[in-house]
Amino acid sequence: MGSPLDNTEIINILIEEIRETVPELEGQPISASDSMVDLGVNSIERSEVILAAMERLDLKIPMVQMHGPKNIQELADLLLVKSAG
Amino acid sequence: MRIAVTGIGVASGLGYGKAAFLQGLFETRGVFSELTRHGREPAGGEPPFVGVELDEPPNVLPARLARTATLSSRVAMAVLQEAWRDAGLDQVDPERIGLVVGSSNPMSREQALAAQRYADKLEFVPPRHGHMFLSSDIAGLCTSVVPIRGFSQSVDAASASGSVAVIQAMDAVRSGRVDVCIALGALQDLSGYDLHAMRSLGVMGGADHAARPGEACRPMDLAHNGFIYGEASAALVLMRKDLSMSHKSYGDLIGAGHVADGSRGPEPNSEGQVRAALNALAQAGLTAKQIDFVNGHATGTPQGDFEECRTYHSLELHHARINATKSIVGHGMSAAGALELAAVLLQIKEGRLHPTRNLENPIDESFDWVKAEPVSHEIRHTLKFSFGFGGINTALVIAAP
Known part of the structure; x- marks a missing residue:
């Protein structure tokens, strides 16, 4: 990633990965306040989404540190904090 | 106990389904060519591999599952669905139906590609790779979509896997464990590594046939010089003869x-x-x-x-x-x-x-x-x-x- 990350960029990446992982969500709006659980993303798929996003952001964060966020916004916030070191 | 085969599903270079298979067998349609699937490139300077590659399987899985399923699994679902419908298995108690998948290192090509892709970033290996390359994932995927609740397993007997799956399915029906058992020969998705090893081993032919791939595969002919790989899969529904009277039987x-x-x-x-x-x-x-x-x-x-x-x-x-x-x-x-x-x-x-x-x-x-x-x-x-x-x-x- 060239330029410094911002929160919106990470949210967009997460939403893209959610759509990639669960193609059935096509046509359904997804916002930062949605949680993946409420969107019907199962636990393996949630890990897939987070790892795929981390790969795109070139962030190497142990998955055990990724528990806690309640929605996409909070997940993006956590990723942003971790990316800042 | 006689066991009737009441359903068949097939995939080969001749196409998907029994009709294309039967027609192609009698017309001996030429299906051999250079292998071009990603991951089957020959080493530099080596002649290309010759064989048969399938068309993309029919879309029988929800997109969410299809993206996590290997080629072997997706083709298995296609032949299973054909055999299932052919035998009318929706009428049978799911707990009386078994599935035996004959497979041998079935996802080698895709696993090799994944290992290459993540070689220097193992941190990002997708979690699904923890189950989707297991031979058992074929039966896992099949039973998650089709109501088979008797038992499921995979058996490996190299190139006899399909036949051993049939024999295991016969035993399961004869023993009374189930009334219906599906034997499925899974597509063995060879990687370039496998192809090179088979060529080095001296069992695979075709190295001199890049210009005439249709002449490479010649079992029992004096000019034979090794087997030629052909992607394929098939499912057979085995049923107790005494319960199959209302069903058609192929043999x-x-x-x-x-x-x-x-x-x-x-x-x-x-x-x-x-x-x-x-x-x-x-x-x-x-x-x-x-x-x-x-x-x-x-x-x-x-x-x-x-x-x-x-x-x-x-x-x-x-x-x-x-x-x-x-x-x-x-x-x-x-x-x-x-x-x-x-x-x-x-x-x-x-x-x-x-x-x-x-x-x-x-x-x-x-x-x-x-x-x-x-x-x-x-x-x-x-x-x-x-x-x-x-x-x-x-x-x-x-x-x-």
Whole structure:
């Protein structure tokens, strides 16, 4: 990633990965306040989404540190904090 | 106990489904070409690999599942669905249905590509890779979509996997464990690594045939020089004969033999082959004299073909018509036994034998080969051979319904 990350960029990446992982969500709006659980993303798929996003952001964060966020916004916030070191 | 085959699903270079398969077998449509699937590139300076690659399977899975399923699994679902509908299994109690998948290292190509992709960033390996490359994932995916609740498992017997799956399914029905058991020969998705190793091992041919790929696969012909790979998969629905009366039947499985000969690698062994055939015939209550059709394992490796002819001699099969399905669709590896049993059953139904492609000068003229032209033949009792690396020899006896 060239330029410094911002929160919106990470949210967009997460939403893209959610759509990639669960193609059935096509046509359904997804916002930062949605949680993946409420969107019907199962636990393996949630890990897939987070790892795929981390790969795109070139962030190497142990998955055990990724528990806690309640929605996409909070997940993006956590990723942003971790990316800042 | 007689076991009827009441449903068939197939995928081969001839297309998806029984109709395309049957038509292609009798027309001996040319399907061989250079292999171009990603991950099968030859080493620099080496001739390309020759064989048969499938078209994209029909979309039978929800997109969410399809993206996490390997080629082997997606093709397995396609042939399973065809066989399931063919046999009308929606009418059967799911707990009385079993599934045996014959597979051998089934997702090698995609796993090799994944290992390359994540070689320097293992942190990002997708969690699904923890289960989707296991051979058991084929049965896992199938049973997650189709109501099979008796049992499921995979069995590995190298190139005899499809046949051993049929034998295991026969045992499951005979023992009463289930009333219906599906035997599925899974697509063995060879990687470039596998292809190079098979070529180095001296068992795979085609290195001199890049310009004429259609002439490379020639089982039992004097110019044979190794097997030619052909992607394939097939599913067969086996049912207790007494419960299958209301169902159509393609043929009955009446005998099976499965023996080890003590070889570790690719060496064929006629003594083991004969023993498997005699066991199958004894179980069927028949002698070799009563066999009117032999569908060979017949891969096109010189040593394998000669050894198999020794077996035909020992069993005195000179009176029987003989053909080789691999001549048309290539060697389906772990799928071969199941796909070729499907070919046998469809030939029984047709009352015709398909040609053996490229069989111009048989290595042994004392047998009654089906050569370039199909022949009409009332098939009553078939002997079907399948062998696998590791000293695995199987034979099946199939009776017309």
